[in-house]
Amino acid sequence: MAREAHETLETLCQLFAGKGAPGEVERAAAHLTGCRPCWMLAARALAAERAKGGLVLRGVLRSVADLHETEQTRLEEWLEALATWAEIRPLDTRERRNKARFTRSLHTSAFVEVLLAEGEGSAPPADSEECFHLALLVAVQLPSPPFTAEVKNDLCAVCCTEIANARRRQARWPGARSALQQAAQYIAKGKQDCLVRGKLLWRTALLESDLGNLQEAAALLRQAIGLFEATSERLLLSTALAKLAHLFLDTEPAESLRLIEQCLPFIPAESPRLVVFAESIKVDCLMVLGAPQEALLRFRGLTPLYEQFREPFIQLRRQFTAGRLLEHLGRAGKAQHIFEEVIAADLEHGLLKDFFMDLAYLFGFFLRAGRRPEAIAVCRRAAQELSILADEDGGGSAHEQMRLVWQSLEESVRRGNVTLHATTILRTYLTAHWRQPASDLPSFQAQ
16 A cells, blocks of 8 residues: 655645645645644645735635644643743742732633643652642633633642642652542542543552552552553553552562563653653563563663663662662672662762662662671661751651661661561651651561
8 A cells, every 4th residue: 555645835835825626635634634744834834825815725724724723822822821930930939829829811721731741840849739739720710611610620630639749759648648639529520531530540549659558559550541541641551550560560570570561662752761760660570580681681772761861860770770780690799889889879969768768778688698797787877877867857757767667677687587578668668658757667577
């Protein structure tokens, strides 16, 4: 079957000048609606004929022109919203919120879109939360008409869902759960849109994962995946699959590998950060499953992608993975050197959660090798750093409790009453309680 030819600028100009047989007009219109490059070329042709005063729209080309005009109007509103955000961003929090709440010209879906995109970027979680809060203030004020109550409720639900995720990233668990409950209330009054419901399930799953409720998180993610599949939302589908694979990485690496191989074909080409995350999970799975040689090949193949992201977090995760590969390939001394370098850099860059999680891995590294004195030294280092942090922030209760946990672990190692499972217990505790203390201290006693 011959491949359909693309349109040329000259041909499109002739068609928009009214020069073309009916069959040629219909063929071109059908092609334009399915070919994005030609659709963009048509914008140039339309503008050229309008400038000459020779625009003549016949048959279905009138619909094509109307669609172009609608898209242009929406994009111009988006550009104006970007400019508006640049104007109000320097204001203090109260002034920004008053502008969002009371300035009618800001009450547009384009401004909601810009604020959501700003919050979803690389801003710190507290700044993201403020963007999402502003988006919610605007969404509540969208005029009716043209916006129905159901559409507004769905937009408000999305805003609340993202507020919850920003709070989760700050380890503000009760606030995150409250925002998720508010999102569910909006959804109940919305259009029951699969995409909106799926986002709520996905964000709720992330919260449950952070709290150590892995089975509940997995169940919620599976529900979200089903909804994303129904909407053919490739980015959200692949993101949810990658997160589900990550949940199973430590407990069921074979299932994690199956999920990540299901996920990879769905990742859009314009999402390299997600590719790095997913491929890194695959490398981890292969290491755990006894295939470090293939893991090394895949890790080396990720070099061009890794080099696109120079922020410390990603580069340190990359370096730590290199250390784990060395460990699995039998080069423990070289691996230890890398682990210690990464741990020092975690602290230097203020990546406190990663600092303690990496210390927990190093503890397990020494425990697996039967190097109890070094494992005890790791516990002491963690407790010492936590004492400094407690002094700096006024003796935060979470830091004080974590210090007691590391001291308890040290005592268990000294008594020889600890197994490798202690590392899993420690990492689960750190995930959920590095900023919020637990109701009970974990037990490291060997059963």
